[in-house]
Amino acid sequence: MSDTPLGLSGDRARPDEQTGKGGQAEEAVPATARASAGPGPPARRRRRTIRRRVLVTAGSLLGLGVVTGGAYGVNFAVVYRNRHRSTAGTLDFTNRLAVPRLLEPDRDARGVRTFELKARAGTSRLLPDKRTPTWGVNGPFLGPTLRARRGDRVAVTFDNRLPETTTLHWHGMHLPAPMDGGPHQAVPTGGRWRPRWRIDQPAATLWYHPHPHGATSDHVTRGVAGLFLLEDEHSEASGLPNTYGVDDVPLIIQDRAFEDDGSFSLRGASFAESLAGVGSLGVLGDTILVNGTRDPHLPVSTRLVRLRILNGSNARVYDLGLTDGRAFHLVAQEAGLLSAPVRLRRLRLAPAERAEIVVPFEPDERVVLRSYPPDLGVDFPNRRLDGGEDTFDLLQFRTAATLRETGEVPARLSGAPEAVRAPRGARRRRFELSGVQINGSTMDMNRIDVVAPAGAVELWDVIGIDGRPHSFHVHGTSFSVVSSGGRPVPERLRGLKDTVYLPPGETVRLAVPMPEHTDPTTPYMYHCHMLWHEDQGMMGQFTVVRPGTERSAPRQVPGGHH
Numbered sequence: 001m002s003d004t005p006l007g008l009s010g011d012r013a014r015p016d017e018q019t020g021k022g023g024q025a026e027e028a029v030p031a032t033a034r035a036s037a038g039p040g041p042p043a044r045r046r047r048r049t050i051r052r053r054v055l056v057t058a059g060s061l062l063g064l065g066v067v068t069g070g071a072y073g074v075n076f077a078v079v080y081r082n083r084h085r086s087t088a089g090t091l092d093f094t095n096r097l098a099v100p101r102l103l104e105p106d107r108d109a110r111g112v113r114t115f116e117l118k119a120r121a122g123t124s125r126l127l128p129d130k131r132t133p134t135w136g137v138n139g140p141f142l143g144p145t146l147r148a149r150r151g152d153r154v155a156v157t158f159d160n161r162l163p164e165t166t167t168l169h170w171h172g173m174h175l176p177a178p179m180d181g182g183p184h185q186a187v188p189t190g191g192r193w194r195p196r197w198r199i200d201q202p203a204a205t206l207w208y209h210p211h212p213h214g215a216t217s218d219h220v221t222r223g224v225a226g227l228f229l230l231e232d233e234h235s236e237a238s239g240l241p242n243t244y245g246v247d248d249v250p251l252i253i254q255d256r257a258f259e260d261d262g263s264f265s266l267r268g269a270s271f272a273e274s275l276a277g278v279g280s281l282g283v284l285g286d287t288i289l290v291n292g293t294r295d296p297h298l299p300v301s302t303r304l305v306r307l308r309i310l311n312g313s314n315a316r317v318y319d320l321g322l323t324d325g326r327a328f329h330l331v332a333q334e335a336g337l338l339s340a341p342v343r344l345r346r347l348r349l350a351p352a353e354r355a356e357i358v359v360p361f362e363p364d365e366r367v368v369l370r371s372y373p374p375d376l377g378v379d380f381p382n383r384r385l386d387g388g389e390d391t392f393d394l395l396q397f398r399t400a401a402t403l404r405e406t407g408e409v410p411a412r413l414s415g416a417p418e419a420v421r422a423p424r425g426a427r428r429r430r431f432e433l434s435g436v437q438i439n440g441s442t443m444d445m446n447r448i449d450v451v452a453p454a455g456a457v458e459l460w461d462v463i464g465i466d467g468r469p470h471s472f473h474v475h476g477t478s479f480s481v482v483s484s485g486g487r488p489v490p491e492r493l494r495g496l497k498d499t500v501y502l503p504p505g506e507t508v509r510l511a512v513p514m515p516e517h518t519d520p521t522t523p524y525m526y527h528c529h530m531l532w533h534e535d536q537g538m539m540g541q542f543t544v545v546r547p548g549t550e551r552s553a554p555r556q557v558p559g560g561h562h
Helices: 043-067 072-084 216-222 270-273 531-536
Strands: 113-127 130-138 146-149 153-161 168-171 196-198 205-208 226-231 248-255 285-291 296-302 306-313 316-323 328-334 336-344 347-351 354-360 367-374 392-404 428-434 448-451 457-464 472-473 480-484 498-501 510-513 519-528 537-544
Touching: 113 285, 130 216, 205 216, 205 306, 205 354, 216 531, 226 248, 248 392, 285 392, 285 531, 296 306, 296 347, 316 392, 336 354, 347 354, 367 498, 472 510, 498 510, 519 531
Parallel strands: 113 153, 146 226, 248 306, 296 392, 428 457, 448 537
Antiparallel strands: 113 130, 153 196, 168 205, 205 226, 248 285, 306 354, 316 347, 316 367, 328 336, 328 354, 367 392, 457 510, 472 498, 472 519, 480 510, 519 537
């Protein structure tokens, strides 16, 4: 096999291309506004803080071991040893990758494109010798891919046949708050919901998933999720691979933990692990599913393949790369194309982040997409406990003896959305994430935390102050990352995003444009997309109102939602 994949230059990787540092994240928007602070502590102070945390953690563990007669220390040692996970080199990739079917909508006389979706319970064969109770949309597990074009008017008929009340949130979509599918748009068992809106944003890879207050993690784990692809004239003329399921392939990557009977584990850490301080992220599974397929391979028939990757996991962070070290091109992030492809060898994705990459292939190859240990920025012992030392083989690519030519990766991508820039004097807000709180408060369905004027661009400083991983997502808009830890962002983070990873202790500054849709009583959400954190209360609400009416706008959601 050639060391230089076709379609890419043969220069050696720059050091920053090999580190795997950088990435994206998930849903989060703070609760109470605070005055802006600086971008973060100087490097020297941060190093002292890290050393202090390590010493305090080690001392605490030793102290607890002494106080409890050593039982805690024994439990912790066992748990710590068992939490290192790797499937590198152990899979045989026997199962052909399932590709979610593309759902064709109905079109009425007025040109409205209507998607019919039904959520229901079923069973799926996810393990070799067991049936797993699952939930899905228009099938037993996961859901179909939806696709629309900028300017389309779309409608959805969502029929909830699940045994619990749920919602269906359009993650990354710019639309009015009542159509967002957040916790205020709950659909009871046997109920039906009919949102309608106009697609008015650039081409992007979005997704949909449940968002019921306090139960999002369980509903997503059971299997309700799917992609929503947006196209426009620029994406269609970009020259990027675009034959769905052939050279334009979705990859929904999810980790799962299973009980002995084959059912999904929903409880997270065991009692012993909880004693050892494990479980603050919820469930971290040891089995990886791609599009619901365990141990998958993908036949490849073209020289270039575009992968639309979603980290659909509840809490796990991935650091993606090819096992032979070949480079690939990042061409889009969550909210749209990049103006120019970025050449990488590693790409970190936090929960709910998406990325589109173009990978070059040669005939008769076998190469594996692997998740390497991600740089979470956390200290001992949480680096291991939070998945920062885990390695997983995800998908094997098997190329044909002859590959169809598909051109080269474009040097420029026209129509890429411009970065969001805050004007001089922009409103600044600060959001501190700690435990399961934002700015010291947990989620209250009745409380409106932030009221903002439509169309304004604000600067949000977001920081995780508890030393644990967090992923921040904002509903109804797309933002630009201005800086992280006071440093300029790397190229791979300069596209429009709706979710961003928060390195512990570092302030991530975002330029956030408020939606144009106004509604003083129906809020959008911002939250941590580590779904257990979200369910436990790490979420806030903001409304968007006509400029000049912020002071008189309600601070409570009418109707007594619970």
